[in-house]
Amino acid sequence: MTDLSRMQGFADSAIPALEGRFFRPPLPEGYVARARLCQRLDAGLSGRLLLICAPAGFGKSSLAVEFCQGLPDQWQNIWLGLSARDSDPGRFLERLLASLQQFFPQLGAQAMGLLKMRQRHQPFVFEEWLEGLLDELAMHLMLSKPLLLVLDDYHLAQGPVLDRCLQFFLNHLPVGLVVMVTSRQRPDWHLARLRLSRQLLEIGEQDLRLTHAESIAVLDQPGRTLDSETLHSLIVRSEGWVAGLRFWLLAAAEAGDGNALSQALRGSEVLIREYLLEEVIDCLPADVQAFLYDTACLERFCFELCDAARDSHDSENMLRYLKAHQVFLVPLDEQGRWFR
Template sequence: MNALLDRVAMRRLSLIHAPAGFGKSTLAAQWVAELERRGSQVVWFSLDSDDNHTLWFLSHLLECLQRAHPELDQSVFQILEERPEDAERHVIPLIINVVNNAPSRCVVVLDDWHVIDDSRTRDVLARLLEVSGDKLGFLVTSRSTSGLPLTSLRVHDQVVEVAPEILRFDERESRQFLVDVKGLSLSGMELTELHTTTEGWIAALQLTSLSLKENSDVTALIGNLASRQHGISDYLAENVLDLLDPKLRRFLLLTSVLTRINAELATLLTGEANAEQRLEQVLYGDLFLQRLDDSGVWFRYHHLFGDFLKQRLKRDYPDKVGELHSLAAHWFHDQGMLSPAVDHAILAGEDAFAADVVEEQSLQLVEHSQMATLLALVAKLPDSELRVRPWLQLAIA
């Protein structure tokens, strides 16, 4: 990996691609620390489905770049509102100019690129990679290679690729992880069988360590894993969840509806006054919770574990799913966070409230020349709500 890192410091694109649970973001974070030590400026951009809207992608990208290049002032953002149809034609040259005049190289981490399927947004990254030069690089994590101009980058030797076979642990690394790091007492044969069954899949090894921490019946666990051709992660996650304290398990399930979690929001959804301590317990218990900011205010569950928690929530608390989304929608609305407020309202089945959120802010967004933001929010709403809201139709006309 260190040899690869030498190339990462020079190439326009570094791509870490593998299915969920292979440690892509963890490796990226390790590389970020080393790149910063070598003098590069690094900014981290965690993508979500909203970034399929090209103007929001550009806006979020600019917000990240501003941390390294404050000279990218509000006038650049104004272009997004004034020229929504072709904003990238004007914004990309400004980004390149600022980066090229900086004393050090800038690397942008795009985490979870696989959520981007919009062709225009993909074209923006392709154009940035084409004209980036020596001062701008991208470190991308993704479950696939879709939407990236790999052919041309390979021809010009401007891409570093880390594939699943590189990320898989070999047997020695599996032993180091389970025995040296996690402190499990395992025989050589047990280690070999666990490594063979999990195929060095990091998430499965982590779930295995959590399972064996509470229940040391290694033989039974290996037997259950070996009997499953598919669904190993679901089996292990189920096993881990069932071994947890019931109150902690309930906390995990009720907060799983959130794509981003903080203590106040967790308290609202769970009724637990000590939500901040709970989040720390989950984080330091290695239960697949990740920090989203340096201050430790916002968190998210690892996608693989989060998806499992949501499935389990529907099974154990089917009547609470809508209520939880509703609580989240109203909380985000009160905080002025319009996009997640609309998303949760729709998931709660409260289409009218989702439209109310957009409608009540529409005039202010128009007055502040934030038409791109308004149009992106309107695009989330069902047609049935738009048809009965003449003011909203007028605002976007």
């Protein structure tokens, strides 16, 4: 059992229940539908967990939005966008209950009482809280449509205690509730049982890479015609990374000529650097940032080569961290020794 009242800041103050992102965002302008992936997600609704996990810029949230917009009429949908503040399990659970109460207003009277006890610095064990809430939710779901709960940007809130909380939640999901999670890194959950029982549907980086046809569709913008050589060059360079193509479109629009490839590429590289700095690198620990800067000159590398280049002995751990957090590390062999 986990006593969350001992967590720092957990019982400091009441958390406004409706604070945060409860509303599903719109699809970005020029979005290209991912029908092949939505078909897989649709099949996954017969299970418990839909996990969409890939680095920044691969369209995880957009895919989730597209899928939710096309849900069959017999399904209900809750969207819960997470932030760093949701790493506090108390805040997360309060927001979870508030989101469920949008569909089931009578849900959680006892659970809310326990939350109020927590605010009075009383011991609070999340397993007991969730068990009571899920039992009550199961009764509501017996009389309603099935529900898809989306937890978007889980990586922003991820932490050891919240991971344990969600593990318990997933292990005790009532019939009629399916959870979709988008994240830049794999949550630290035990999923073997769900995978073995076919209750888990996973979509990863390779799945999210644009196909050749999807890449052409992204680049097919009104008022712009690209020759075959330019199309081929952009598709090869992007390697299916949708953000890369969209940044090129922005740069090409500023350049004013869609066929001025070199000028647009230079502009897109500036935008990509800014994006990666803000969305990825600035969020990493200082020692990992230093590792990336020290090894940026290497076109391909293994940990021994990185150690030699940096005159250090911790590169294997650094590569392991980057791999676990899916920070644009591309394996070059089946053994996972060489990367670029």
